[in-house]
Amino acid sequence: MKVRHSIVFALVLSIALMLPTLGRGGAAQTITFITAPWGVPPDQALFKGFQDRTGITVQVISAPSAEMYTKVQVASSSRRAPADVIFLTEEAPSFVVAPGYMEPLDAFVAKSPDLNVGDIERMDFWTIGGKVQGITTYVQLVMMDYNAKRLQAGGFNKPAATWDELRRQSLALKQKGVDPYPLALGAIDWSWFLMSLSAGDPMFDGSLNPVFSNSGSPARTAMTRLIGFFASDKVITPDLLTKVTPHDVFMGGTGVYHQAWQGSLAVMNNAKISKQAPDVQYLLMPDQHYTWSLDAAIGLSRFSGKKDAGWEFIKWYVSPENLRAIYKAVGLVPSRSSLQRALNSEGAIQGFDVMAEQAKYVHQLPRTAKWWGPWTQSVTEAIRKAAQGQLTSDAAVDAVAKRWNELKAQYKQ
Numbered sequence: 001m002k003v004r005h006s007i008v009f010a011l012v013l014s015i016a017l018m019l020p021t022l023g024r025g026g027a028a029q030t031i032t033f034i035t036a037p038w039g040v041p042p043d044q045a046l047f048k049g050f051q052d053r054t055g056i057t058v059q060v061i062s063a064p065s066a067e068m069y070t071k072v073q074v075a076s077s078s079r080r081a082p083a084d085v086i087f088l089t090e091e092a093p094s095f096v097v098a099p100g101y102m103e104p105l106d107a108f109v110a111k112s113p114d115l116n117v118g119d120i121e122r123m124d125f126w127t128i129g130g131k132v133q134g135i136t137t138y139v140q141l142v143m144m145d146y147n148a149k150r151l152q153a154g155g156f157n158k159p160a161a162t163w164d165e166l167r168r169q170s171l172a173l174k175q176k177g178v179d180p181y182p183l184a185l186g187a188i189d190w191s192w193f194l195m196s197l198s199a200g201d202p203m204f205d206g207s208l209n210p211v212f213s214n215s216g217s218p219a220r221t222a223m224t225r226l227i228g229f230f231a232s233d234k235v236i237t238p239d240l241l242t243k244v245t246p247h248d249v250f251m252g253g254t255g256v257y258h259q260a261w262q263g264s265l266a267v268m269n270n271a272k273i274s275k276q277a278p279d280v281q282y283l284l285m286p287d288q289h290y291t292w293s294l295d296a297a298i299g300l301s302r303f304s305g306k307k308d309a310g311w312e313f314i315k316w317y318v319s320p321e322n323l324r325a326i327y328k329a330v331g332l333v334p335s336r337s338s339l340q341r342a343l344n345s346e347g348a349i350q351g352f353d354v355m356a357e358q359a360k361y362v363h364q365l366p367r368t369a370k371w372w373g374p375w376t377q378s379v380t381e382a383i384r385k386a387a388q389g390q391l392t393s394d395a396a397v398d399a400v401a402k403r404w405n406e407l408k409a410q411y412k413q
């Protein structure tokens with residue numbers, strides 16, 4: 001969850017069967033599942049129940065996203081399975097799917113009416129090249145939230161509806177002493193994407209040309225505004241010039257507005273870990289409202305020799321019971337719309353109405369382009385240089401447009 005998560009650890013968890021039974025092939029089987037830390041099945045009793053029932057032992061390899069994708073890329077480029085089942089987070093379309101490392105799941109879905117993919121949201125994003133590459137596990141719009149109590153202390157009864165209004169409110173909150181740094185946005189690619197999309201810039205056309213570099217584009221305005229937040233307005237703490245995400249800064253009590261994610265309220269309103277609790281609410285993105293999603297999925301390695309067993313695990317992983325356990329453990333909104341409704345009726349999902357409204361405004365970025373991952377790194381570098389006075393905002397936009405075209409040409413050779 002990016003959230004590019006501040007959870008940084010590598011863990012290898014091997015769950016062995018206590019009472020082995022026969023697998024579908026007539027003998028007990030062992031498969032491997034490689035995942036980011038937050039994808040580890042959290043309910044061990046539920047997990048053990050799956051293994052006992054099926055005779056499939058699942059060895060879980062948990063590692064930070066960058067390390068996970070390196071393992072997948074190195075093994076797959078040699079036509080070896082890095083694991084039988086692979087957890088797919090936001091970088092997966094570029095790093096794992098586009099190179100052809102995943103097994104298309106269409107045939108498995110067709111023979112599994114019990115899965116009910118109609119209940120699983122945003123499967124279209126994981127349908128690439130006409131083939132289903134993964135089954136959505138959680139949905140995660142990039143969103144914003146804010147501390148309603150602190151905003152009101154600054155004299156504002158409702159959150160900003162435009163970026164210009166958000167800037168005015170931030171400057172007023174700073175001047176009134178509510179918070180010296182009222183805006184928690186990182187000097188990272190995400191901040192610019194969020195501000196550009198919500199202002200109505202598609203960023204790319206259908207041929208993957210970078211229209212964000214057009215003269216007078218909303219994205220150019222967004223870059224100027226973002227750099228101004230750091231350099232001239234000084235409404236963002238200098239600490240966020242180097243951090244990967246703004247989440248720990250906001251949780252620590254700095255900021256009134258915050259770049260967040262779908263499900264962030266479960267974290268930000270948890271008084272055990274957040275100084276912002278219990279006053280955080282979502283806002284609909286300013287201006288034209290658009291955002292993009294960072295949903296996760298789960299799929300099979302193209303090079304696995306145990307695809308049937310892996311598929312049984314995938315079906316269990318996206319079961320309502322396990323998705324509920326994941327939501328309870330780490331606040332990731334389940335991909336099943338029926339489960340979302342059930343959790344909302346139980347009062348378990350905070351801000352459901354705003355989440356549902358924000359979901360009407362999704363403009364996906366071209367994350368299946370093979371060069372997307374390397375390009376986003378150059379975006380963050382340009383933003384940080386501009387925020388420190390080494391580039392103008394226009395020069396930063398021009399630089400990342402040039403880099404996009406270079407990489408596009410390079411990867412298409």
